[in-house]
Amino acid sequence: MVILNDVKMHYPGSKVDVLQDIDLTIEDGEFLFLVGPSGSGKSTIIKLLTGEVRASGGKIKVNGFDLRTIKRRNLHKLRRTLGVIFQDFRLIEDMTVYENVAFAMRVIGAPGRQIKKRVPEVLELVGLSDCADRLPRELSGGEQQRVAIARALVNSPGLIIADEPTGNLDPAKSLEIMLLLKTINDMGTTVLVVTHEKELVNEFKKRVVSLSNGRLIRDGTGGGYY
Amino acid sequence: MRIGRIGYLIKEGLKGVFLHGFRSFASVTVIAACLIIMGSFALVGVNVDSIIKDMESESQILAFVDESLTQDDARLMEGAIRSMGNVRDVKFITREEAMERFKETHKDNVYSDLEASVLRNRYVVYLNDITRMEETKTALESVPGVAEVSAEVGIAKGFITVRNVISVITAILIVILLVVSLFMMSNTIRLATFTRREEIAIMKMVGAGNGFIRFPFIVEGLVLGLLGSGIGFLLEWAIYNFISGRIMDSMAGNLFSILPFSTIMTPMLLVYLAVGVLVGTFGGAMAIRNYLKV
Numbered sequence: 095m096v097i098l099n100d101v102k103m104h105y106p107g108s109k110v111d112v113l114q115d116i117d118l119t120i121e122d123g124e125f126l127f128l129v130g131p132s133g134s135g136k137s138t139i140i141k142l143l144t145g146e147v148r149a150s151g152g153k154i155k156v157n158g159f160d161l162r163t164i165k166r167r168n169l170h171k172l173r174r175t176l177g178v179i180f181q182d183f184r185l186i187e188d189m190t191v192y193e194n195v196a197f198a199m200r201v202i203g204a205p206g207r208q209i210k211k212r213v214p215e216v217l218e219l220v221g222l223s224d225c226a227d228r229l230p231r232e233l234s235g236g237e238q239q240r241v242a243i244a245r246a247l248v249n250s251p252g253l254i255i256a257d258e259p260t261g262n263l264d265p266a267k268s269l270e271i272m273l274l275l276k277t278i279n280d281m282g283t284t285v286l287v288v289t290h291e292k293e294l295v296n297e298f299k300k301r302v303v304s305l306s307n308g309r310l311i312r313d314g315t316g317g318g319y320y
Numbered sequence: 321m322r323i324g325r326i327g328y329l330i331k332e333g334l335k336g337v338f339l340h341g342f343r344s345f346a347s348v349t350v351i352a353a354c355l356i357i358m359g360s361f362a363l364v365g366v367n368v369d370s371i372i373k374d375m376e377s378e379s380q381i382l383a384f385v386d387e388s389l390t391q392d393d394a395r396l397m398e399g400a401i402r403s404m405g406n407v408r409d410v411k412f413i414t415r416e417e418a419m420e421r422f423k424e425t426h427k428d429n430v431y432s433d434l435e436a437s438v439l440r441n442r443y444v445v446y447l448n449d450i451t452r453m454e455e456t457k458t459a460l461e462s463v464p465g466v467a468e469v470s471a472e473v474g475i476a477k478g479f480i481t482v483r484n485v486i487s488v489i490t491a492i493l494i495v496i497l498l499v500v501s502l503f504m505m506s507n508t509i510r511l512a513t514f515t516r517r518e519e520i521a522i523m524k525m526v527g528a529g530n531g532f533i534r535f536p537f538i539v540e541g542l543v544l545g546l547l548g549s550g551i552g553f554l555l556e557w558a559i560y561n562f563i564s565g566r567i568m569d570s571m572a573g574n575l576f577s578i579l580p581f582s583t584i585m586t587p588m589l590l591v592y593l594a595v596g597v598l599v600g601t602f603g604g605a606m607a608i609r610n611y612l613k614v
Contacts, residue, residue, distance in 0.1 A: 144525070167530065174527035186519050201528040203325050245526070 096120040096143065096253065096286070101152035103138055103308075112138045113308045116152070120286060122252065125279040127295045128288045130305035136288045139305075140257050143286075144178060145169040157252045174202050177246025177254040177283075181261035183238040185230040191217065191241050192226040198245045216244045220274060236267035243274060253284045260291060268294055329532065333539025340515075344544055347508040351548025351599060352555065354501035355592055358494050359556045362591075365490035366584060371576045372483050376450045379479075381471040383460045385441040394441045397465045401443055404463075406456045409446040415439040440467065450476040501599045502606075508544075510607040520611045530612045538604040545600020549592040556588070557581055 096119065103113040113135045120126055130136050141147045143156050145164065154161040157175040164172060185194050192213055199209045217223050220240040230238050239259060246254055256275060260268035272287070272294055279285040289295060295302055304312035337344050383401065385394040395412055402410050413421075419436040447456060457471040523533050564578040581588075 170524070170527045170529045173525060176527075178525050184518065184522055184525075186522060197522075198526040200328065201523055201526050201532060203532075249527070 095122050095155070095157065096284075097153070097155040098139075098142075099153040101142065101154060102150045103135075103142065103147070104150050105147075111308055113142075113149075116310050118303060118310060118313070120253075120284060122284055123279070123282055125276065125285045125298075125300045126287070127298075127300055127302045128286060128305065129290060129292075129295055129302055131290060133307075134305040135308040136290075136305055137257065140178075140255055140288060143255060144176060145172055174249060175252050177249070177251040179239070179242050179246050179254065179256040179259045181258035183230070183235075183242045183262075185238060185241055185245075187230055190227050190229055191222060191233070191244075194230070194241055195244045195248050198248050202249060204249075212248060213244075216248045219247070219277075220244045234267075235263050236270060239263065239267075239271050240274065243271070243278070247278060247283070251283065253286065254278060256285065256287045258289055259287065260289065260294060265293075269297065272298065329535040330539050332536035334543065336536060336540040337543050343508055343511060347504070347544040348548040348551060350504040350508070351501055351545060351596060352552035354497050354504070355549055355552035355595060356556050356559070358497040358501075358595075359552065359588065359592065360559070361490050361493045361497075363556075363560060363584070363588075365486050367578055368486050369483060370579055372479050374576070376476075376479055377446070379447060379450045379453070379472070379476055381445040381447065381453065381457055381460060381469060383443040383445055383463070383466050384468045384470070385443070386465050386467040387440055389441075389465050391441060394465065397463060398443070400463050401445060401460065404456070404459055406448050406452045407445055408448045411444040411446075413442050413444060415441050418442060451480050498595065498599070501595070502603055504603075506603040506606040508603070508607075517611055520608075524612075533612060534605060534608050537608045538601050541600035541602075541604025541607075542597060543600070545596035545598070545603070546593065547596075548600075549596025552596075553589055553592040556592075557585070 098116050098118040101113055101116040102111060104111045116135075116139070128136055128139065138147070142149055142154055142161065145161060148161070156172060159172040159175075161172075186197065189197060195213045195216060196209045199212065204212075214223065214226070217226055220243050222237060222240050222244065225233060225237060225241075230241065233241070239262075243254075243259075246256075254275070259275070260271050263271060268291065275285050275287060276298065302312070302314050303310060385397065391414060398410055398412055401407060414436075416436045418439045418441075419434065422439070423434070445456070445460065447453060453471055453476045454473050457469050457473065460466055460469045520533055560581050564581070567578055
């Protein structure tokens with residue numbers, strides 16, 4: 095569950111308020127689009143949710159962690175409850191698909207037996223069982239993003255945050271990725287997708303939160319509008 | 321942390337050493353070079369110290385006995401002198417023995433007829449610590465029966481000054497070179513972390529703790545540090561033996577002796593390994609520090 099209560103944000107040394115009075119609650123199991131033009135504050139919200147930056151004011155709770163009080167050395171505990179997907183995939187180039195996904199488990203100290211069992215399951219879910227031994231550069235953009243989704247999913251996080259996951263993909267591949275995220279959501283994982291692709295958002299009848307100039311200007315549930 | 325996890329992290333650290341061969345070679349070379357320079361200064365310092373100590377042990381004070389005392393009375397003073405602080409050894413020299421030595425040193429006929437009675441009985445007093453020569457001289461002057469005390473306080477002070485200056489210079493150079501090694505090591509590993517910053521960012525994002533990220537870089541630094549110190553030690557050994565052999569074969573070998581490497585080998589090896597471990601681990605930890613703040 096994510097709770098943002100009266101959140102304000104300005105970066106140190108800057109007088110510009112990147113976010114102002116943001117109130118937002120995301121319930122467990124929800125699928126939510128966060129939309130808005132460039133500079134509206136979408137990326138800052140992601141940085142706040144992952145603990146990369148701290149809010150200047152207000153309260154933020156993510157999966158039970160209070161981000162106002164969490165110590166830097168404990169941020170990894172929060173991040174283990176999250177799966178983050180980026181526009182540029184951020185895969186490790188000299189690791190195979192299998193190793194990239196297994197790496198996320200290894201990092202949190204999962205035992206080898208568990209890794210061997212879980213990674214093939216997740217690769218099958220994202221449709222990449224046949225690509226396990228290939229390097230990222232041998233895959234298409236859509237396939238690379240599937241690897242990133244598998245990596246985000248492998249530790250069974252409570253919340254998946256996808257930051258412009260289709261930004262580098264053609265419309266057909268974008269739809270495939272969104273359908274995959276919806277499947278993951280149907281299995282019970284909360285999914286937050288940050289995007290500015292209007293057509294894609296309208297394709298799904300999901301909750302859409304719109305930002306503009308750092309303010310939350312619209313929060314529509316069940317509607318496919320932008 | 322589980323054994324299997326530690327094994328994985330050590331493997332990752334070792335992989336870093338071999339994966340970036342040229343960079344590892346540069347680190348090892350820098351550490352070895354710094355240690356050789358540092359060790360060379362330390363060895364010069366140790367040898368100078370040893371030579372000065374030899375010279376110091378020859379430093380003595382002459383306490384001349386009052387002429388009014390008989391030789392037997394003069395011999396009775398030995399106990400009082402020996403019981404004084406800072407006295408390592410005492411030797412009584414009769415005026416006859418003193419004259420004999422004088423004539424041996426000055427083989428000139430002019431002195432051949434000189435009688436022993438012109439000289440005084442005396443004590444040669446060897447000191448434990450020549451820095452306290454002046455104080456010992458004063459104490460000797462107050463011993464009943466001592467007429468005069470002769471001590472080369474100026475020369476003793478000279479020895480002390482030379483030893484102190486060399487110790488300070490050696491210490492300063494060692495600290496400077498240690499900092500240089502640490503800086504070079506840290507920069508070399510920082511290069512490694514720069515090329516792997518994406519990987520580190522991914523690790524942070526998927527929930528890796530700082531210890532998990534830091535450990536392989538520390539292992540890498542440790543291995544490079546130990547390799548550098550080991551190679552530096554072996555080269556230092558060879559260089560020392562070569563140079564000390566040359567000195568001992570030359571004229572200078574007659575004037576002073578150089579410590580054999582075997583006498584200083586163990587502390588030297590321990591210091592080298594300690595510096596290697598310190599520079600490697602601190603260098604590794606320092607280099608990664610900035611990337612862990614995300």
